[in-house]
Amino acid sequence: MGRELHHTLGSSLRRIRQDRGLSQEQLAHSIGYHRTFVGAVERGERNLTLSTVTELADRLGVGWRELLCGTGEPGADPAEGAESGAERG
Template sequence: MAVGDLQKTVGRNLRAYRLERGLSQEAFADQLGVHRTYMGGVERGERNLTLKSLEKMAEQIGVEARELLEVEAPTSAPGKS
């Protein structure tokens, strides 16, 4: 995995889960207490997250932190078929 690939994977997965839940980037950022532009950077893989931030985002979106690290993009929310 190249440098930055993990950041892009986390961002892509976070965006997919956010959209599945019908949340705008701004609404999700508000829930987390961060600015929308910061969330945009996270979703584009431009921000380097701490483990604490990763856990907080995963908890807020309703997934395990490890699910944000999975290389395969999520196809459905947990518990959905």
């Protein structure tokens, strides 16, 4: 399951980056990483920390959920619309 998540995140990152008209180098430079790092993430070869996922999402103007799941509204607040335990009961 872990590798599947890496590939989903990588595919989402590539799609969103290209939609924004950014090169791997431009995205990498904007977050302080090397272009090869972004390429490795897009190929599903890197295991990212939550901080890095959040940093990428913020830079691209999307919620972390869109990167991890490949879904969501661009810029949507991932906590918005979440049900509390009391509401599920």
